[in-house]
Amino acid sequence: MSGVEHFTTIALISIIAFVSPIIAEKIKIPAVVLEIILGMVFGVSFLNVIYPSEWFSFLSLFGLIFLMFLAGLEIDAEKVLKSGHLKKVVAFFVLSLSLSVSFTTLAGLSLFYAIILTNVAVGVVVSVLREIGIEKEEFGQLNIITALVSDFSTMFLLSIYFLTGYLQIAFAFAIILVFLVAYRFGKLVIWHFPGFISKWFSDEPSEIGVRGSLAIMILFVGLSSFLGVETILGAFLAGVLLSITFRGGKKLYDKLYGMGFGFFIPIFFIKTGSELNIAHAGIGLGLILLLLAITFVVKIISSMIFVPNFGLRKAMSMGLLQSTNLSLTIASVAIGVTSGVISQIEATALVSFAIISCLLFPTLFRLLYPR
Amino acid sequence: MTYILVSTGDKAARIASKLPNCIIIDRNPDSAKRLAEMGFEVLNVDASNLEVLAKFDRESKMILADEDEFNLKVARVAKMLGFDVFVIAEDEEKCRLYENERISKICGSVEALLSAIFEKSRYFEIKVGEEMDGKTLKEYDAGEDCMVISVFRNGKVLQPFPELELKAGDTLALVCGEHVRLTKNPFDSILFIKSDEIGEKEIREAEMVAKRFGANLIVLEKVGDVYACVLEGQSDSVDLEEAVRMLKRSDEFDLIATTLKEKNEDVLKLLVSNFPTLLLSGKKDYSKILVLVNNSNPDTIINIAKAFSRFFGKVKVLFLDEEQIKHFSKFTETDLEVEVSRGNPMVDAVKEFKSGYDLVIFSLTNDAGNIDRDILWKIILDRETSVLVVE
Numbered sequence: 001m002s003g004v005e006h007f008t009t010i011a012l013i014s015i016i017a018f019v020s021p022i023i024a025e026k027i028k029i030p031a032v033v034l035e036i037i038l039g040m041v042f043g044v045s046f047l048n049v050i051y052p053s054e055w056f057s058f059l060s061l062f063g064l065i066f067l068m069f070l071a072g073l074e075i076d077a078e079k080v081l082k083s084g085h086l087k088k089v090v091a092f093f094v095l096s097l098s099l100s101v102s103f104t105t106l107a108g109l110s111l112f113y114a115i116i117l118t119n120v121a122v123g124v125v126v127s128v129l130r131e132i133g134i135e136k137e138e139f140g141q142l143n144i145i146t147a148l149v150s151d152f153s154t155m156f157l158l159s160i161y162f163l164t165g166y167l168q169i170a171f172a173f174a175i176i177l178v179f180l181v182a183y184r185f186g187k188l189v190i191w192h193f194p195g196f197i198s199k200w201f202s203d204e205p206s207e208i209g210v211r212g213s214l215a216i217m218i219l220f221v222g223l224s225s226f227l228g229v230e231t232i233l234g235a236f237l238a239g240v241l242l243s244i245t246f247r248g249g250k251k252l253y254d255k256l257y258g259m260g261f262g263f264f265i266p267i268f269f270i271k272t273g274s275e276l277n278i279a280h281a282g283i284g285l286g287l288i289l290l291l292l293a294i295t296f297v298v299k300i301i302s303s304m305i306f307v308p309n310f311g312l313r314k315a316m317s318m319g320l321l322q323s324t325n326l327s328l329t330i331a332s333v334a335i336g337v338t339s340g341v342i343s344q345i346e347a348t349a350l351v352s353f354a355i356i357s358c359l360l361f362p363t364l365f366r367l368l369y370p371r
Numbered sequence: 372m373t374y375i376l377v378s379t380g381d382k383a384a385r386i387a388s389k390l391p392n393c394i395i396i397d398r399n400p401d402s403a404k405r406l407a408e409m410g411f412e413v414l415n416v417d418a419s420n421l422e423v424l425a426k427f428d429r430e431s432k433m434i435l436a437d438e439d440e441f442n443l444k445v446a447r448v449a450k451m452l453g454f455d456v457f458v459i460a461e462d463e464e465k466c467r468l469y470e471n472e473r474i475s476k477i478c479g480s481v482e483a484l485l486s487a488i489f490e491k492s493r494y495f496e497i498k499v500g501e502e503m504d505g506k507t508l509k510e511y512d513a514g515e516d517c518m519v520i521s522v523f524r525n526g527k528v529l530q531p532f533p534e535l536e537l538k539a540g541d542t543l544a545l546v547c548g549e550h551v552r553l554t555k556n557p558f559d560s561i562l563f564i565k566s567d568e569i570g571e572k573e574i575r576e577a578e579m580v581a582k583r584f585g586a587n588l589i590v591l592e593k594v595g596d597v598y599a600c601v602l603e604g605q606s607d608s609v610d611l612e613e614a615v616r617m618l619k620r621s622d623e624f625d626l627i628a629t630t631l632k633e634k635n636e637d638v639l640k641l642l643v644s645n646f647p648t649l650l651l652s653g654k655k656d657y658s659k660i661l662v663l664v665n666n667s668n669p670d671t672i673i674n675i676a677k678a679f680s681r682f683f684g685k686v687k688v689l690f691l692d693e694e695q696i697k698h699f700s701k702f703t704e705t706d707l708e709v710e711v712s713r714g715n716p717m718v719d720a721v722k723e724f725k726s727g728y729d730l731v732i733f734s735l736t737n738d739a740g741n742i743d744r745d746i747l748w749k750i751i752l753d754r755e756t757s758v759l760v761v762e
């Protein structure tokens with residue numbers, strides 16, 4: 001790649017990352033969707049001016065790791081456990097997964113699809129609920145908790161899915177064991193060295209909290225890599241570890257979100273978009289429609305569990321909102337292509353499905369939700 | 372309703388001006404004359420004389436606001452005749468003597484007396500005199516039943532806070548009543564649950580707390596596996612759950628004092644859901660008190676923090692959630708150091724606790740600040756610190 005091509009790629013990525021949230025806010029779509037679409041426009045589908053390179057791939061991979069890390073950090077275990085509807089939320093997930101497995105098997109698709117279709121885009125769910133001002137109400141909270149449980153579980157199932165052979169399964173459990181030990185150790189550190197840990201959450205110029213958090217993330221990713229387990233599991237567990245050990249600390253989390261969503265994660269989405277060939281979407285149109293239909297049916301049926309609590313209309317609207325897919329699907333596509341589980345055509349279809357789902361289902365939810 | 376006020380001088384005028392149908396009995400001829408000139412109905416006689424008091428309607432309320440020695444003499448006669456007697460004690464040490472005369476309505480200030488008479492919240496305004504000029508609001512003793520809610524100065528309303536410097540001519544707006552008394556001293560009767568595990572030091576600590584709050588200390592003793600019930604003269608032995616329920620029904624107690632040697636969620640939940648529970652560690656005094664505001668509805672914990680600050684001195688209050696800042700205005704004349712966690716609430720709470728406190732107060736609800744349950748139990752079971760747990 002020449003110097004001009006390097007500069008073009010850097011400049012384009014910077015500009016897309018900068019303008020996407022501004023435009024997305026105006027046209028009321030998630031910024032991630034616009035980053036992928038603009039990546040497509042400037043990538044192989046149309047203009048082909050984003051060129052692949054080692055540094056681009058590295059930053060994109062780091063973006064994916066950061067995305068999974070922050071997904072773990074968002075898990076509020078306390079909120080989930082204290083929820084009065086926890087049993088029903090778990091039932092919703094189990095039913096969704098069972099139906100997904102059944103429908104995808106009937107359609108001749110692999111288990112990979114079943115897991116993806118069970119996932120819910122937590123970020124989109126929260127922003128839609130916030131938009132109509134019901135995120136703090138019982139119905140809003142239930143939607144958020146359901147999305148959190150689905151997101152956590154599918155993330156975990158995907159990590160297991162990519163394991164091959166008994167040795168890798170044993171290694172995955174080894175990572176979980178390390179996670180549990182680290183959790184106990186973390187509590188001991190808080191109890192015995194609270195002065196040191198409080199520096200993590202202060203405004204010290206050395207940013208010791210950010211350094212410590214990144215060190216934990218990289219250590220878990222490194223351990224996953226060393227044991228041959230998918231790195232996203234390590235990143236995700238590192239995020240969950242910080243979340244459940246420290247149980248809060250807005251300042252530090254804001255800095256980490258700033259680093260992730262302000263730099264690394266947009267690069268991952270732009271790169272994903274730039275590598276998708278829109279021509280493949282036409283070929284995979286049938287698959288896109290099938291995935292949309294399956295996720296719709298699966299989530300609507302599962303949401304009937306909540307009819308006794310909220311009535312038919314609200315329960316159905318919940319089903320629509322829970323049909324939204326985004327970040328994890330995109331992340332899974334990246335891993336799926338690398339590991340050879342899906343083809344490029346399937347990858348394009350899956351990304352297109354995720355984009356359409358997070359534009360279509362929130363709109364239908366807004367129409368159906370009784371106000 | 373007629374009020375018979377046994378008092379003298381300015382104090383008599385101040386009280387009589389607040390009461391309808393008030394007859395002042397002033398033993399000092401000069402003072403009686405001045406009061407009469409001010410328009411009050413005054414008798415210059417000796418109120419300790421049985422014949423004098425016998426002339427009044429027994430339905431009248433008798434208010435004794437003279438010197439304690441004289442009040443006591445009049446109180447004996449008034450009780451003998453069957454009057455309803457209220458006393459403003461000049462010296463707190465004399466309260467026991469009044470109690471011996473079976474006078475339960477003993478008040479520390481004019482405002483407290485008036486709220487006790489009217490048995491509901493009353494609003495008063497008091498001018499700040501030269502003697503309080505330059506002093507801070509926390510130095511102003513509004514009495515057990517009253518609190519300052521506003522300070523008026525030169526046409527402006529000032530929000531009261533402990534360090535507010537008063538000026539002669541300021542007007543203090545006070546609210547007096549039973550609910551204010553409850554916030555200032557919420558503990559009238561303390562139930563001490565005694566078991567074999569409790570040592571001499573813990574017993575002394577319970578006695579110290581009761582003495583500070585002027586509360587009765589009643590003992591519920593564990594004999595073997597059961598508790599001897601102290602209520603309604605019942606002699607049957609009951610288990611802890613039944614005993615606590617019976618005590619709750621009796622509505623007599625405000626606080627439980629006991630020890631907990633090992634983690635037992637069920638027992639703690641049972642106790643705390645019925646009464647604030649003080650877990651003793653054998654402290655001689657509470658010179659350093661920490662309040663962790665770890666619940667979203669912190670009124671109870673704030674009231675308890677204020678009460679402890681009133682009876683034990685400096686109390687540090689650590690809000691664990693920035694949302695709780697709105698409760699700042701509830702701290703007025705009490706001596707509290709208030710801080711908000713700006714970093715990680717749980718880490719800040721542990722760090723503060725580790726800096727060494729005699730007493731830590733927090734809520735078992737624990738729905739703000741996200742403190743890990745295991746960490747809370749580490750604090751509860753720490754042998755160096757006593758812990759007061761509220762619901």
